[in-house]
Structure formats: C-alpha cells, structure tokens
Amino acid sequence: MPIKQQPTKPGFNPDYAGRKAECDGGGPVLDGRYATREEFAGTLTGEYVDHGDPPWRWYLMGDLTKKPDAYEDDVVWCEEGLLFLIDE
Amino acid sequence: MAKDPLHTKFCDMMGIEFPILAFTHCKDVVAAVVNAGGFACLGEAMHTPERIEADIKWIREKVGDKPFGVDLVLPSTAPPAGTVEKLHEGIPQEYWDFAAKIKKDYEIPDPKGKQDLHQWGGLNQEIARAQMDVILEEKVPVFCSGLGSPHFLVEAAHERDMKVFGLIGKKRQAQREIDQGVDVIIAQGYDAAGHTGPIGTFSIVAEVAAIAGDVPVIAAGGISTGRHLAASLCLGASGVWTGSMWLCSRESDTDMVMKEILLEADSDSTVYSNSISGFPMRVTKCAWTKEWAKPDALKPLSSPYQMLLSSEYIQAANDWRRPDLMTEAAGQGIGFVDSMKPARQMIFDMVEEALATFEELTGVAPE
Numbered sequence: 001m002p003i004k005q006q007p008t009k010p011g012f013n014p015d016y017a018g019r020k021a022e023c024d025g026g027g028p029v030l031d032g033r034y035a036t037r038e039e040f041a042g043t044l045t046g047e048y049v050d051h052g053d054p055p056w057r058w059y060l061m062g063d064l065t066k067k068p069d070a071y072e073d074d075v076v077w078c079e080e081g082l083l084f085l086i087d088e
Numbered sequence: 089m090a091k092d093p094l095h096t097k098f099c100d101m102m103g104i105e106f107p108i109l110a111f112t113h114c115k116d117v118v119a120a121v122v123n124a125g126g127f128a129c130l131g132e133a134m135h136t137p138e139r140i141e142a143d144i145k146w147i148r149e150k151v152g153d154k155p156f157g158v159d160l161v162l163p164s165t166a167p168p169a170g171t172v173e174k175l176h177e178g179i180p181q182e183y184w185d186f187a188a189k190i191k192k193d194y195e196i197p198d199p200k201g202k203q204d205l206h207q208w209g210g211l212n213q214e215i216a217r218a219q220m221d222v223i224l225e226e227k228v229p230v231f232c233s234g235l236g237s238p239h240f241l242v243e244a245a246h247e248r249d250m251k252v253f254g255l256i257g258k259k260r261q262a263q264r265e266i267d268q269g270v271d272v273i274i275a276q277g278y279d280a281a282g283h284t285g286p287i288g289t290f291s292i293v294a295e296v297a298a299i300a301g302d303v304p305v306i307a308a309g310g311i312s313t314g315r316h317l318a319a320s321l322c323l324g325a326s327g328v329w330t331g332s333m334w335l336c337s338r339e340s341d342t343d344m345v346m347k348e349i350l351l352e353a354d355s356d357s358t359v360y361s362n363s364i365s366g367f368p369m370r371v372t373k374c375a376w377t378k379e380w381a382k383p384d385a386l387k388p389l390s391s392p393y394q395m396l397l398s399s400e401y402i403q404a405a406n407d408w409r410r411p412d413l414m415t416e417a418a419g420q421g422i423g424f425v426d427s428m429k430p431a432r433q434m435i436f437d438m439v440e441e442a443l444a445t446f447e448e449l450t451g452v453a454p455e
Contacts (some may be wrong), residue, residue, distance in 0.1 A: 008213075023164065025163075025186060026164055026367070029391060032134065034283065035234060035453055036283045036369055037235070037283050038367065040402075043374065046212075054241065054244055056213065057240070060147070069387070069390070070389055071167075072390060076168075081264065082237050082261060
C-alpha cells in the first residue's frame, strides 16, 4: 500500500485504561517554523488512534492533573513515545 | 602531539570531518555547511510534502553523496479536534484592546497583506505523517525529530539505510529514545532558541552523556563558538547542534534588518516568553514581548488564541521591516555572533578556536 494512503485506525488498550501517566508534549506552533514543549499528567482512557503504517499511536488522556496554564480542554491526545506510566 | 579531539564517534558514524551540526530553515546554508565538512539539518516543519521533496532534491544536487538531514517538529500532544474553531470569538475584548494599545503606542501600521495563520502538524497528525512519509520515500540520510519521539519510524528508516536523530529536553526522554533505537540524541538545554526544555545546557548534556553508552550525544542550546564546542566535548558530547548563528551567515535568507538585530544582540537580548504563541519559547526581545512582560500586562492566552492575537503584530513588523518590532527565535549564544560571514568560514573559525582551546588547556598541539 502506498505510504501516503495509510489509514487512521482507532482502538482500545485495556491495559492502559485507568492508568495514571505523564506526557512530555508539545508540537509545532505558528506556521511550523517554531515549536514548544508542554507537560501533561492525568489518567489514560485506554482509547488510542494509530496514524499510518508503521503505526504512530496516540493515547487519550483525561482527568488532567497537570496541564499548561490556560489550556482549556479536559483531555489531550498523547503520542505514545513520550508517554510515561507513573503508577507502575 | 595529542590526537585530534574534534574527530569524534559522530564523525566516524556519519563520515564527516567536523562534529558541527547546523540546524537551519535555509537550504543554501545546508549546502554550504555540508560542503565545508560539517553536517546540516534542514527544518521543514512548515512546508508541504511537495516542497520538502523539491528541497531534498535540490540539496542532493549541491552536496552529492555527503550526508545531510531533514528535521520535522513531530507533535507529541494535541488537543481534541475542533478547538481552533471560532478563534476570534474565543479572545476576550480586553485582549484585543491590549493589542490595539501596543499598535497605537508603537505607531505600527497595518500589515501589507492578508494574515496567513495556519499550523502544520501540531493539530493534524495527518499532515505530519505526510511530511514524514516523503522523507522516508526520498531516503534522506538522516531524519531528525525536533520535538516528539521518532521511535515509530526507526525500523522503517533503518531499512532504508537512514539514520534517526532525536532532540530531547529531559533525561527520561533521552533514555526512552535510546531504548527505542534512535541513532543520535541531541540534548537541548534551556539556553536554546525556541522550544527549550527547563534544564540548562551544561546540565542536560552531561546527564544524557552519562546514560547514552555508545549512542552519540550532541550538545544543543546557546552554542556558537569554538570554546562552546570544546566545552561540549568535555561534557561528553560527540558534537554540537548550532542554530541561531546560521541566521547571520552570508548564505542565510534571513531578512537583513533581522540579521543586523542579531549581530548587535548579546546574551541578554533574548527572552523566554509566552506572548508570541501562548507557549513559552526563546525569542529576541521586541516591543511585543516587552509590553507583555510588564507587571500590569494581561496574562498571555493559550495557543492558538495568543498566536492569533500576535499574528497581526508579527506580520506588520516583518512587512514594514521595523527593527524595533521584529523578533526571531534565537538562543543565548547569539551574543558571540558579531559579523556576517560565509558558512564555510564560520565552520573553520569554530574548529580553529576549539583546537586552540584544547591546546591552551593541555599545552599540547593536537594532530
């Protein structure tokens, strides 16, 4: 399958549902020329979405106990690579 | 005669002469640095996949088989879809009034054209994925992630004889990426331009070098001289990642007015501010950051609201080339850049000063 046509697939990982975690987040800002770092902590719902192949997996975190000032949402998507389970 | 302290394991890994990595948004700088014996990564986070493909081909024509990299800012968190809708309605009137006062106090004209506010990748993983896919298809020698973890691409990259570099701001990020097979770790300290982590360069480089084993660690954040290079190697790094200094190179397409601002800057000329984007980033001080730093200023909004608020100011500053208004991401090492030179000369000056530093410390001339 051509790389550009890889699908987005939702899923659920019961091993992660309810787990407390921290995420070292961030991303590009403005026109992408700059970036920023943000930190989040909360509880994973177990829901995830895989983007493309090889899968780029993102987990949904809610009940946020740490988030940037003025971050208005109650949930955040966290890329698996910088997601750290903290209740092991 | 001592061995050459600048011939590091990073040089051996990449087959290059000098352990100096340039990060730049200008492909002419990439070509010049690579052809001078260093290594360079082209920042492409703001470009379409088609533009990225064209830039890669252009660089290959200029450097031949010499290695170079492409850098993307991979997002690692994203708010739920739909939060950027109705941006204007989300900004309280008192913020519009604050921005209008800055405009009036500094006599800022309207921008010349329509503002173009958009984001790549950060709120849209599909776009970031498309950018990554073209880099894999083109088999660029190095893919560098400027923020998020590139772990999921390591296997696909290695199958294509590509290397993967990861830029980190904390020890646990480095450990995670080392465990995931990332080939080179770039330890970026607080002195850096733009999106720095909370830990100083002196600390993060030594901390990561202590856990990296055979994985080369590259020091980043406020580095612009041969002495910085020598110091980084003493901390355990195998090279240095440099950014702000290239803005002032002869080849750079940075606006000349901005170059003059940067050449006049010293280490106190930057500020770590939320006022541009809603996220903390290190930029050169300007009228906007100064006003938002005042004790009676409003608290910056979150992104993307603060970005929308600042966008007219940013565009007007650049359209009218006002040195009192313009700003750029720059690290604290910018104070050492005081003349505009060809990139090749900047590489050689850095190498010469590093070698002289080692000779000064040891009393022995290196090979």
